[in-house]
Amino acid sequence: MHEVSVMAGIVEAVLKELEKHQVSRVEEVELLLGEMTRLGRDQMEFAYEVVTRGTPLEGSRLSIVDEAIEIKCLSCSYEGEADRLEDDDFSHNIPVLSCPDCSRPVEVVKGRSCMVKSLKVLE
Ligand SMILES: [Zn+2]
The missing domain is CATH 3.30.2320.50 (hypothetical protein PF0899 fold)
Structure with missing residues (x-):
């Protein structure tokens, strides 16, 4: 473990x-x-x-x-929470590591x- x-x-x-x-x-x-x-x-x-x-x-x-997780977009000025994909069983959700505004790559700041x-x- x-x-x-x-x-x-x-x-x-x-x-x-x-x-x-x-x-x-x-x-x-x-x-x-x-x-x-x-x-x-x-x-x-x-x-x-x-x-x-x-x-x-x-x-x-x-x-x-x-x-x-907090992300910062490398293309636009977005900075903040990441979008999330919900799991099938809703037990946890998965953060999406791309910009919620422009879908471009992001940097993880937190x-x-x-x-x-x-x-x-x-x-
Ligand atoms: Zn962006």
Whole structure:
């Protein structure tokens, strides 16, 4: 599972950060997760539990904040959300990576994040 290795890297970075401070317990880790990463939310939560076991982060909560895709057109001035194709089963929809106004290629400006936004700690 790709999520476990990604999460292991994130948790390692958080633990390193915690070593620098006098923190007795972490209550919550807020993770910004971009749609473009294609990392599953449920899988990330599961991976968090597995990876934090036996570390100072064990038992803390992972709060995932979704970062939706935002695009910028290279031809016209459009900048904002992407159009979406709905899946057959409506369980999720797929962003269209072309301009909603002129259908030309776009640049993805948001949605690639996979980073810790904040930590809620008890000092
Ligand atoms: Zn355009």
